[in-house]
Amino acid sequence: MTTDYDPIAEQYQRSKQQPWRTFVECFTLMKLAGDPRDMAVLDVACGEGFYTRMIRERGAACVTGVDLSQGMIDLANKQEAIHQQGVEYIVGDARELPTTDQYDLAIAAYLLNYARTRDELQAMCDGIARTLKPGGRFVTVNSSPAYHFPSAPSFRQYGFETTAVGDWQEGTPITWTFHLEDGPFDIENYYLSVETHEAAFREAGFREVHWHAPKLSPDGLKDNTVDFWSPLMENSPVAFIECVK
Numbered sequence: 001m002t003t004d005y006d007p008i009a010e011q012y013q014r015s016k017q018q019p020w021r022t023f024v025e026c027f028t029l030m031k032l033a034g035d036p037r038d039m040a041v042l043d044v045a046c047g048e049g050f051y052t053r054m055i056r057e058r059g060a061a062c063v064t065g066v067d068l069s070q071g072m073i074d075l076a077n078k079q080e081a082i083h084q085q086g087v088e089y090i091v092g093d094a095r096e097l098p099t100t101d102q103y104d105l106a107i108a109a110y111l112l113n114y115a116r117t118r119d120e121l122q123a124m125c126d127g128i129a130r131t132l133k134p135g136g137r138f139v140t141v142n143s144s145p146a147y148h149f150p151s152a153p154s155f156r157q158y159g160f161e162t163t164a165v166g167d168w169q170e171g172t173p174i175t176w177t178f179h180l181e182d183g184p185f186d187i188e189n190y191y192l193s194v195e196t197h198e199a200a201f202r203e204a205g206f207r208e209v210h211w212h213a214p215k216l217s218p219d220g221l222k223d224n225t226v227d228f229w230s231p232l233m234e235n236s237p238v239a240f241i242e243c244v245k
């Protein structure tokens with residue numbers, strides 16, 4: 001996996017303020033997460049804690065965030081020092097999570113799309129499944145495995161663009177370029193098919209797998225029209241998945 005978040009941690013944090021993140025990504029993911037009250041929740045690839053804090057605010061009993069990047073965890077801990085939510089942040093690899101069978105809910109925003117091979121994806125899914133109680137749920141958003149990135153239109157109106165160069169096959173890199181006020185920065189993900197994802201979820205022990213289309217928050221229509229959102233909503237480059245152990 002080649003995207004090192006340490007140097008781009010702060011820019012990534014600012015990219016979370018783009019309206020599509022709030023009104024589509026966050027709205028849909030939180031709907032899928034449901035009511036976390038009284039739950040033990042693990043945020044895998046938590047980054048600077050965007051969803052970790054949100055889940056805790058929504059009433060989760062305890063929340064742990066884990067991420068590979070020390071830079072991201074440092075930013076998360078800075079926020080924790082300000083808000084004092086009692087969230088624990090740990091530097092760690094999703095592929096090496098210990099067996100705890102402890103969590104009711106695991107969330108992972110943009111983790112699985114870092115797997116370049118079926119084996120890497122399997123290791124991530126196995127790691128997450130190991131942390132969940134039987135009946136526990138895993139909800140995730142990623143670059144959509146069903147989306148044909150080589151023919152993607154420009155998403156510049158939302159503040160980002162995607163590029164996929166070379167043969168479209170398992171492991172092909174997808175570059176996401178986020179445009180911020182002070183310039184752009186890139187993140188590299190990888191394509192793995194829907195079938196590869198389904199097989200990895202099942203092998204990890206998830207007995208139900210549901211794919212969900214993005215939803216638009218009604219608040220997204222305060223400043224923008226339906227026409228503005230339709231290219232993103234009708235053929236979405238991000239996919240939401242819910243698995244039950």
Ligand SMILES: C[S@@+](CC[C@H](N)C(=O)[O-])C[C@H]1O[C@@H](n2cnc3c(N)ncnc32)[C@H](O)[C@@H]1O
Nearest residue numbers: 005045046047050067068069072093094109110
């Ligand atoms: C695009 S960021 C998303 C951060 C956060 N989930 C969010 O939505 O704001 C992807 C994160 O995945 C982390 N990551 C990538 N591979 C990982 C792995 N194997 N285990 C844990 N974290 C990983 C990166 O360090 C990065 O912080």
